[in-house]
Amino acid sequence: MNEYVKKDLKYIWHPCGQMKDYEDLNPIVIEKGEGVWLYDIDGNKYLDCISSWWTNTLGHSNKRINEAIKKQIDSIEHVIFANFSSKPAIELAEKLVNITPEKLTKVFFSDNGSSAVEIALKMSFHYNMQKGNTKKKRFVTLSDAYHGETLGALSVCDIDQFNMIYKPLLLDTIRVEGPDCYRCKYDCIRDNCSAECFESMENCIMKNHEEISAIIVEPMVQGAAGMKIYSPVYLRKLRELCDKYEIHLIADEIAMGFGRTGEMFACNHAQISPDFMCLSKGISAGYMPMSVVMTTDEIYDCFYGDYSERKSFLHSHTYSGNAIGCAIALENLKIFEEDNIVENSREKGQLIRKLTLEKSKTSKHVGEVRSIGMITAIEIVKDKWTKEGYPWHMRVGYEIYRIALKKGLLLRPIGNVLYFIPPFIISKEEIKFMINTCFQSIEEYFIESKL
Numbered sequence: 323m324n325e326y327v328k329k330d331l332k333y334i335w336h337p338c339g340q341m342k343d344y345e346d347l348n349p350i351v352i353e354k355g356e357g358v359w360l361y362d363i364d365g366n367k368y369l370d371c372i373s374s375w376w377t378n379t380l381g382h383s384n385k386r387i388n389e390a391i392k393k394q395i396d397s398i399e400h401v402i403f404a405n406f407s408s409k410p411a412i413e414l415a416e417k418l419v420n421i422t423p424e425k426l427t428k429v430f431f432s433d434n435g436s437s438a439v440e441i442a443l444k445m446s447f448h449y450n451m452q453k454g455n456t457k458k459k460r461f462v463t464l465s466d467a468y469h470g471e472t473l474g475a476l477s478v479c480d481i482d483q484f485n486m487i488y489k490p491l492l493l494d495t496i497r498v499e500g501p502d503c504y505r506c507k508y509d510c511i512r513d514n515c516s517a518e519c520f521e522s523m524e525n526c527i528m529k530n531h532e533e534i535s536a537i538i539v540e541p542m543v544q545g546a547a548g549m550k551i552y553s554p555v556y557l558r559k560l561r562e563l564c565d566k567y568e569i570h571l572i573a574d575e576i577a578m579g580f581g582r583t584g585e586m587f588a589c590n591h592a593q594i595s596p597d598f599m600c601l602s603k604g605i606s607a608g609y610m611p612m613s614v615v616m617t618t619d620e621i622y623d624c625f626y627g628d629y630s631e632r633k634s635f636l637h638s639h640t641y642s643g644n645a646i647g648c649a650i651a652l653e654n655l656k657i658f659e660e661d662n663i664v665e666n667s668r669e670k671g672q673l674i675r676k677l678t679l680e681k682s683k684t685s686k687h688v689g690e691v692r693s694i695g696m697i698t699a700i701e702i703v704k705d706k707w708t709k710e711g712y713p714w715h716m717r718v719g720y721e722i723y724r725i726a727l728k729k730g731l732l733l734r735p736i737g738n739v740l741y742f743i744p745p746f747i748i749s750k751e752e753i754k755f756m757i758n759t760c761f762q763s764i765e766e767y768f769i770e771s772k773l
């Protein structure tokens with residue numbers, strides 16, 4: 323066994339999994355990245371079709387971003403963000419205000435997605451306390467939602483594996499049955515969906531609006547739920563009722579922001595402006611931990627005053643507004659603009675969808691192919707008619723992932739859902755390799771396991 327692997331196993335506790343797995347499937351030590359490819363210390367290469375947990379936008383070791391970092395490092399790497407600021411932070415804030423929905427005018431910096439969610443929840447609650455809405459102290463979340471894993475963020479998650487054990491520590495959140503287009507209980511026409519499933523949200527709001535501070539959603543796509551895509555009509559209805567009942571709408575665009583859905587921000591599909599927008603992951607091109615919460619003048623103004631009034635938002639993260647992170651984000655956005663990344667991604671997304679659909683036709687195991695923008699997901703089912711899936715403990719996705727790794731493809735399935743969310747710079751040839759390898763892995767798994 324390689325020395326690095328030995329030491330990794332000895333010293334490191336990896337995220338989101340069972341360490342026992344690592345003894346069988348050893349940690350893969352990556353030495354180099356280039357474009358969509360990752361190279362390990364044994365000379366194997368892997369196509370990173372999940373953008374290293376949905377972060378990488380323009381490929382690994384992107385020349386322009388590398389240059390921007392080098393340039394920034396020679397001036398200022400980081401400076402305390404209280405009372406101090408930096409050119410890249412200021413330029414980035416201006417840029418973000420210009421490209422996000424119109425009501426978002428203020429930028430609060432942080433350093434990871436969960437923190438951004440915490441900030442939005444705290445700001446919403448604090449706003450209501452200041453306004454004398456002392457009953458408004460609960461949050462609403464959708465079934466299968468994912469918003470991060472610190473305690474506040476976990477409180478608005480609805481993924482049992484992540485939060486079941488911690489329930490005694492979590493906030494008293496209201497959970498609403500959300501959209502589920504693949505297993506829709508309403509007779510919706512897919513391409514002309516009127517989001518009848520909004521009914522449960524409407525009932526919840528009617529019943530609880532006096533107590534609700536904010537509703538948090540992942541606009542258009544519930545990523546960690548298995549790339550569950552839903553209608554923009556749902557978001558428009560939600561915006562309308564939030565306005566009517568003075569409830570904040572928090573758009574968690576941590577995963578879907580920066581072009582993944584074929585629009586710069588997922589909210590753009592519904593043409594809505596949320597009260598808070600959380601951004602992270604793709605913001606810094608997959609290079610640095612970084613996040614922001616964007617909000618409105620109305621909320622900002624409510625916090626403006628003197629200390630004695632308890633108006634100040636006393637929340638900070640040490641690395642807020644890190645200058646290198648901001649320089650990266652700025653260069654990332656510059657490339658997005660100059661190379662028309664979002665517009666050009668639509669055609670690539672269509673190609674991924676088309677090829678995946680073609681392949682899935684001959685597969686007995688694919689229940690649904692769903693896609694939006696650069697995201698395409700494949701749900702493996704036991705029975706196409708009943709849409710019954712394989713139970714979690716069989717780890718069908720994980721086994722397919724292991725087969726794909728040997729063939730040079732890095733998938734990271736969620737349960738029975740395999741998905742592609744590659745860096746935008748992926749080529750046609752690479753797209754073909756990605757899809758062919760994925761389907762070969764699926765078929766091989768089912769032949770070997772005799773399922």
Ligand SMILES: *Cc1c(COP(=O)(O)O)cnc(C)c1O
Pocket residue numbers: 434435436437439468469470471540545546574575576577602603
């Ligand atoms: C990844 C993610 C988060 C959490 O971000 P971290 O940086 O991992 O804390 C929150 N919400 C959504 C939608 C995400 O995809």
